[in-house]
Amino acid sequence: MSVDVKTVKRVARLARIAVSEEDAERMTGELNAILGFVEQLNEVDVSGVEPMTSVTPMEMKKRQDVVTDGNKAADIVANAPATEENFFLVPKVVE
Amino acid sequence: MSDLTRLTISQARAKLRGKEITATEITEAYLSAIDRANPALNAYVAVTGDRARAMAKASDARLVKGEGGALEGIPLGIKDLFGTEGVHTQAASHVLDGFKPRYESTVTANLWADGAVMLGKLNMDEFAMGSSNETSYYGPVINPWRRSRLDTVVMPTTHQGDGGFVSAGGTKTQRTLDNAQLVPGGSSGGSAAAVSAFLCAGATATDTGGSIRQPAAFTGTVGIKPTYGRCSRWGIVAFASSLDQAGPIARDVRDAAIMLKSMASVDPKDTTSVDRPVPDYEAAIGKPIKGMKVGIPKEYRVDGMPEEIEALWQKGIAWLRDAGAEIVDISLPHTKYALPAYYIVAPAEASSNLARYDGVRYGLRVPGKDIVEMYEKTRAAGFGREVKRRIMIGTYVLSAGYYDAYYLQAQKVRNLIKRDFENVFAAGVDVILTPATPSAAFGIADEDMAADPVKMYLNDIFTVTVNMAGLPGIAVPAGLDPKGLPLGLQLIGRPFEEETLFQTAAVIEKAAGTFQPDKWW
Incomplete structure (x- = not known):
């Protein structure tokens, strides 16, 4: 399978990365080189093989259902580019 | 006074405990070495001199009272991927500009609890994506080794x-x-270069497809990626969560064992951290390997592999045989599919992990006319080319209509790769010996690799299988190529049998010796 410039622009939109016309053309070539490389996986017979879900066979650890952390709003917003009274500030989203 | 930066961790530990030297003296020796060398090597992206001096002073107070921890007073470098409280943590990316976490990663917290001293943060490929340390926002690291x-x-x-x-x-x-500048490998290029050039006694690193072992091989240092689940991933910037593991890069096998003992732990904050006590890895060094079964996989003999790599592999086989090991030929039939499967699984996980860099919670923000344009412009400006490439691949293979063909297929192949290893281990093989890399260090701005991303990816051909199967792997220096560059061998072990790797690597090290670059910087 290979991608065209239109698909690359759609994927860039899904990934929320702005691309120029020139970027999209360059990326099309690079992505096709990588997709061409991974194509060889199709020759592997995987009938009856389960997809891997966990690299080490172990039961998912569950935490105690108790509050162990919190009350650190100031820490959480400390690195944000724009905040007000411990809220993150973003451009207007609702008209 | 002899140069304190030349001491290995075990030598420095003995001198510190014996009160022959102080933590302050050895810390000052490293800080001035960094000051002199970093303009040429670019290994550190942030030097934390004040913090290092304060930590060294506290270490000295404990050492005087005889209360020193396992790494008391040992100056270390930390890869920029580890969250360090109040200190530069940017994964060498522009998108994390100014980020100083309010928390400490479990691995670094373990090191400080054992008395280690932080010298600063080490350069790396952006978000650990790369094999040459050239994708860093802070520019490439230069290998202290030259042809x-x-x-x-x-x-x-x-x-x-x-x-x-x-x-x-x-x-x-x-x-x-020769004057040509070479890459130190990646993504832990800063860690490997700093250890090799005596700019820290040891360094933390991470390995998703070979990022500890490949740079260790390119710089004549020892690097171990432990079993998935051995070191907590908590507080480490995530790349591909099912593959990422932390480990040390050190000057010799013993130092790597000392560091891993402190880095590893059982951590309730990482649900993939495995509940097993951490053994005393150092105790495995020097144990005989008589009767050990060493597997030699035929699939690691690839087309176009330079003859010095083959010769090195044969030398390694001979050393282990001479030490009493039994050498057996084995087959790992799905080896060639590990790298293509990796280039689906890793970008898929990365595209999801890196969705958090949106200009809202931390780092860079580029304004836009609405919130979507703000996201798109921030991510376009904040991520470098390689990172964007991988996010794009990941987004594509996970998108509607392609998930089964790519991601599901890759995860099935991954199970086959793991099964290959399980079969040889079940047949009695204790450890597998392979070359660490298909070549020695290459030049900065290599044109072939810049033109074709897949060429760069091939650097990880011998290391990536280990991540796909979650196994431990160690790279140990084994010789120099005809141009005087270091080459490494890799040992792969059963899950959680890192001790076998240290035991066997120590035999190779004893036969091969250790390797230091001629100082030009």
């Missing part, structure tokens, strides 16, 4: 004064360093 040639030079006949002696000439061999 060299051996010349036979004729000594001039010299007369010294009236009635003085006459030197008869003759010949001698002289090594001349």
Whole structure:
């Protein structure tokens, strides 16, 4: 399978990365080189093989259902580019 | 006073405990070495001198009272991927500009609890994506190793004064360093270069497809990626969560064992951290390997592999056989599919993990006319080319209609790769010996690799299988190529049998010796 410039622009939109016309053309070539490389996986017979879900066979650890952390709003917003009274500030989203 | 930066961790530990030297002295020696070397090598992206001095002072107070921890007073470098409270943590990316976490990663917290001293944060490929340390926002790291040639030079006949002696000439061999700058490998290039150039006693690193072992091989250092689940991933910037593991890069096998003992732990904050006590890895060094079964996988003999790599592998086989190991030929039939499967699984996980860099919670923000444009412009400006490429691949293979063909297929192949290893281990193989990399260090801005991303990816061909199967792997220096560059061998072990790797790597190290670059910086 290979991608065209239109698909690359759609994927860039899904990934929320702005691309120029020139970027999209360059990326099309690079992505096709990588997709061409991974194509060889199709020759592997995987009938009856389960997809891997966990690299080490172990039961998912569950935490105690108790509050162990919190009350650190100031820490959480400390690195944000724009905040007000411990809220993150973003451009207007609702008209 | 001899140069304190030349001491290994185990040597420094003995001198610190014996009160022959102080933590402050060794810390100052490293800080001034960094000051002199970093403009040339670019290994550190942030030096934390004040914090290092304060930590060293506290170490000295504990050492005086005889209360020192396992790494008391040992100055370490930390890869920029580890969250360090109040200190530069940017994964060498522009998108994390100014980020100083309010928390400490579990691995670094373990090191500080054992008394280690932080010298600063080390350069790396952006978000650990790369094999040459050239994708860093802070520019490439330069390998302290350079190619060299051996010349036979004729000594001039010299007369010294009236009635003085006459030197008869003759010949001698002289090594001349080439000026070309080489990459240290990646993504932990800063860690490997700093350890190799004596800019820290040891360094933390991470390995998703080979990012500890490949740079260790390129710099003549020892690097171990432990079993998935051995070191907590909590507080480490995530790349591909099912593959990422932290581990040390050190000057010798013993130092790597000392560091891993402190880095590893059982951590309730990482649900993939495995509940097993951490053994004393150092105790495995020096144990005989007589009767150990060493597997040699035929699939690691690839087309176009330089003959010095094959020769090195044969030397490794001979050393282990001489030490009493039994050498057996094995087959890992799905080896060639590990790298293509990796280039689906890793970008897929990365595209999801890196969705958090949106200009809202931390780091860079580029304004836009609405919130979507703000996201798109921030991510376009904040991520470098390689990172964007991988996010794009990941987004594509996970998008509607392609998930089964790519991601599901890759995860099935991954199970086959793991099964290959399980079969040979079930047949009694204790450890697998392979080359660490398909070549020695290459030049900065290599044109072939810049033109074709897949060429760069091939660097990880021998290391990536280990991540896909979650196994432990160690790279240990084993010799120099004809141009004087270090080459490494890799040992792969059963899950949680890191002790076997240290035990076997120590045999190779004893036979091969250790390797230091000629100082030019």
